Amino acid sequence: MRNKSLDAAKAVAACLVVFIHVSFPGQVGQIIKVLARCAVPFFFMISGYFCYYEGKTAEDKIPSKILHILKLFFISLLFxxxxxxxxxxxxxxxxxxxxxxxTDSSHLKEFALYNSTSVVRAHLWFLPALIYCYAVDFFVEKWKLRKAAYCCIPVLLAMLLWRAEFCRFFGGFYHTMEYRNFLFTGFGFYLTGQMIHEYQDKMYQCFVQKHTERHIKWLLIVGMAAGAALSILEYSFQNAREIYLGNCIAVICLFLWLVLYGKEKKISPILAEIGRKYAFLIYLLHPAVADVMKKISHHVGIDSSLCYLWLRPLLVYGITLGMIQGVFTLNMRLKNCSRR
Structure with a gap:
């Protein structure tokens, strides 16, 4: 049975990505952006979670996933x-x-090494990074190195946090693309999602048998809250960053909670459907909607209105979702008409 809690969380994560790129005004907006930084790691974890296979089936299925994302990337890039x-x-x-x-050689090199797409649109880096994750995972499965790959998770996450945050305490500095790429921001979380899928049944059975289920559930909730609080504390000392230690703690605790206990919760079918069908497209298309809204608001003279600035992120999310849903509905109706 599909875990609808994960689908609903994808819809929320897509909304948080919008809040990163189209932020609310003032200090409150910055804090929301800090908390929203867990959205991209969540998408990598969800990709790894659904790319866990028993036996050798991964060798057959991963190439099709790579081809699907590759097509999506080229269409998005062209757009x-x-x-x-x-x-x-x-x-x-x-x-x-x-x-x-x-076509500058330096930009092409940055794209190949770091998945940087800043010269077109920065948010598109996620797609080639995901392709790289699938490609590496293909060889991990082919050569039966999954357990060894899992051992690399703490190393990759530690290197991510060192480059993104902690090196600055010692006078170090890394460009964003040097840690916001498939290896550091991507593969560590991808493998974490995959590992959670592999051991989820064993973890749940262990908690139930030892009568610690309730304690673990509350421990994960406390972990989410503590991670969120730590992220805000880190922001207060370091200002804006791409990711914080608190984000990593919060997203891993959230993911474990969703996998282990999310099936027990009543989830809005509408929210689950949005996450399952539209979350990825919302991620890809919302910057274009934000561009149009920016020009329209400037033209009508409301771009400085506080009311508009507070509504803007929600409007971008809602309009993007409405457009995608409208295209899906129209496409379905045209297919139905052609069958008659």
Whole structure:
């Protein structure tokens, strides 16, 4: 039976990604953004969770997943290449210079090594990073190195946090792309999701047999709250960062709670459907919707309105969802008509 709690959490995670890129105003908006930083790790964990296979079936299924994400990436890339050209043209920017940047060797190298897509749209880095995760996982499964890969999880997460946060205490510095890539931000969480899937039944049985289920449930809830509080505390000392230690603690505790106990909860079927069908597309398309809203709000003179600024992230999420759902509904009706 499919865990609808995970689907609902995907819908919420997509909303949190919108809140990162289209933030609420003031200090409250910054704190919401800090808490929302767990969304991308969650998406990597969910990808790893659903890419756990018994036996050798992974060798057959992972290539199809890679092909699916590859197609999605090229379509998204083409869309945003055209979109960015139009946006820059309308803004009076030098489109010729931007087109030259696209083929600059340094940008191509950053894309190949770090999955950086900043020259087009930064958020697209997730897709090539996920492709890399699937590709590495293919060889992990083929060579039966899963247990060894699991041992790398704490190393990868420690290196992520060192590069993203703790190195600054010792005068170090890494560019965002040097840790926001498939290896550090991606593969560690991907493997964590996969490992949770492999051992979820054993963990649940162990907790029930030892009568510690209730204590573990509350421990995970406390872990989520403590992770969120730690993230805010880290922000107060270090200002904005791509990820915090508290985010890692919160998202792992949340994921464990959803997997072990989420099936027991009554979940809104609408929210579960949004997560299952539309979360990924919301992630990909919301920046374009935000661009249009920015131009319209400026044109009508409400871009500085406090009321509008508070509503803007929610409107971007709602409009993006409505557009995607509308396209899905229209496509379904056209298919039904063609069958008659």
């Amino acid at each position: 945003y290449l055209v979109w960015e050209y139009i946006m820059k043209f309308l803004s009076g920017e030098d489109t010729g210079e931007w087109l030259k940047e696209l």
